[in-house]
Amino acid sequence: MGKADFSPIADTTRRAEIVALLRRAILTGQLEPGQKLNELRISEQMRVSRAPLREAMRELVQEGILTSIPYAGTFVIEVTAKDIDDAYSFNKVTDELAIERAWPLRDQRFFDELDRRHEAVKQATRALDTTRQIETALQLHGLIYEWADNSVLLETWQRLTSRLQMYFALHQQARNEAVPAEDVHETYVRLLKGKDMRAAQRHAREHIDLDFEELLAYARGLEQRPSKGI
Amino acid sequence: MGKADFSPIADTTRRAEIVALLRRAILTGQLEPGQKLNELRISEQMRVSRAPLREAMRELVQEGILTSIPYAGTFVIEVTAKDIDDAYSFNKVTDELAIERAWPLRDQRFFDELDRRHEAVKQATRALDTTRQIETALQLHGLIYEWADNSVLLETWQRLTSRLQMYFALHQQARNEAVPAEDVHETYVRLLKGKDMRAAQRHAREHIDLDFEELLAYARGLEQRPSKGI
DNA sequence: GACAAGCAGATTGTCGACAATCTAACAAGA
DNA sequence: TCTTGTTAGATTGTCGACAATCTGCTTGTC
Structure with missing residues (x-):
């Protein structure tokens, strides 16, 4: 019988896709260090609402490649x-x-x-x-x-x-x-x-x-x- | 002149407070390992909407003390x-x-x-x-x-x-x-x-x-x- | 009785709108 | 001129409602 070992199915949430997209943009340098991420602009470009985008950004903040200042914005980390x-x-x-x-x-x-x-x-x-x-x-x-x-x-x-x-x-x-x-x-x-x-x-x-x-x-x-x- | 060195002012967002509250609840064992966090129930208890609660939960997932399964829920990590x-x-x-x-x-x-x-x-x-x-x-x-x-x-x-x-x-x-x-x-x-x-x-x-x-x-x-x- | 299909009910994911806060430009006064 | 107060605009934080998905039960069929 089935010996197939399946890999986990793809993430089905927008959030996960947004995380992947943003991470890639940051790691390839499309988003420069210190740059501010405008939520409205990005959410419109991605055709998503701000909710999943913001959740994705919280993940990347914890991952250490974004940094967030309340009421000021979320930024790509500076590299010293x-x-x-x-x-x-x-x-x-x-x-x-x-x-x-x-x-x-x-x-x-x-x-x-x-x-x-x-x-x-x-x-x-x-x-x-x-x-x-x-x-x-x-x-x-x-x-x-x-x-x-x-x-x-x-x-x-x-x-x-x-x-x-x-x-x-x-x-x-x-x-x-x-x-x-x-x-x-x-x-x-x-x-x-x-x-x-x-x-x-x-x-x-x-x-x-x-x-x-x-x-x-x-x-x-x-x-x-x-x-x-x- | 002023030599006072001020510490950063307290986090003023609900999100930050929620993070602190949830973390404390988990670390003191009020929330048991494996337990599911019902968003609606918790948000009502805290008198907050689900948006900041969910963002707080994403932070704790990345912090490694919560784990999330899409469309199934977010759980306190099991300890092996x-x-x-x-x-x-x-x-x-x-x-x-x-x-x-x-x-x-x-x-x-x-x-x-x-x-x-x-x-x-x-x-x-x-x-x-x-x-x-x-x-x-x-x-x-x-x-x-x-x-x-x-x-x-x-x-x-x-x-x-x-x-x-x-x-x-x-x-x-x-x-x-x-x-x-x-x-x-x-x-x-x-x-x-x-x-x-x-x-x-x-x-x-x-x-x-x-x-x-x-x-x-x-x-x-x-x-x-x-x-x-x- | 066993099993599959389908139907609530509950819960998570997402959306659009409103409230709170910040920034920068400008005006008023010392 | 410098400082302080005000205001308009933009942006982030939060809310309540709707859509998508899962779970467990019921129902019907064999």
Whole structure:
């Protein structure tokens, strides 16, 4: 009889769709940091009433990519160099934990999924789709969190992911350069398949070091000049 | 001229008040795990319309103490032994980071605040106010997070706090025993004032070990018998 | 009696309108 | 000129009603 394992059916509420739409707009940089979200305008554009829109915005406020001031408005969060530095320091520690927990649980399915996600990054890189490249890279990185079998750890990663994606997107958008052609994740994937856990942890730490250093330099540059208004 | 430093004025929206009310009800166990929140009933009891109530509920869903199923309802999260174990494992690591970061930033204000919060715990203990005891103990513990000067770390702690408070409240409520008369935080406070950071980290880890062990035993016991309906 | 179809009743999701509040421009007075 | 009070416009917060969906019961059929 039926061995089919169905995935959860799609969210059927407008609210959920609005959350997805807004999140995407923020993470791809369509909505800039500091920008105010005008409820009436957005609800008219989306052809929705303000109620589900406002509920969606509350979710994103709690997710940490919007911030709300009563009677003043809801804004996309500003990104400071310290924010990035904080996220970076924190991520170092959680990465270590995630690898430690996921390590003994690695199996064939893990390795297959690892390859699959790695392939997705490479494909996005070849296609020069920077947005998708950031997205897939974070998904590749997220596998150890999904495999660590710790709900709090996973949840924390997912929260952090939103902001990291936003940071990287801003960075990419700003420098407007061609994406690196070579594959920087090759070593990471190889180590996760190997036998030396410490080495994997060390590499993860050093790897994100590189990315973050670039980000930090960018953010510090931003903070030199005054932020332009809306 | 004026040297007064004013704290931000109180939240003036119904929504914020509702969030506080609901959170308190959940964290003190007035609303039991698994219980459904009937929007109409609650909004009538609070003399508020459903709009701000629903927005408040979205916030608490993202905070992790409520869970929502479209067209079915919003429920207080169920607490499993694994949830507690996950939170515990995770907290070990973040504690270590928090102490490490806060350590060089300790100053007189830190020590004063430490004493103040310690005193609050002792007072709640003397007054046999278990709810307040849990609350103040977590606030005492949270000081290292506030002092660590890392926004992501602090935010993560605040999210975790909600659930920890809920776990402990359930536990206390269930065993219905007198609270421990002696002060278990004495050593913790002393070590945080001392010179040996490693010792403080070790103690924090072992200290929460004790609390969590009890909690885990309780939660495992719960899962033996089937949960009663609403 | 078992089972499926269909029908209330209750509850959540969404809408449009009104009330409360903020912002910015302008006027009045020291 | 600077400050303070006022006012109009825009925007957010809140409300009550309607639509969509779920649940459990009833009914009819075999």
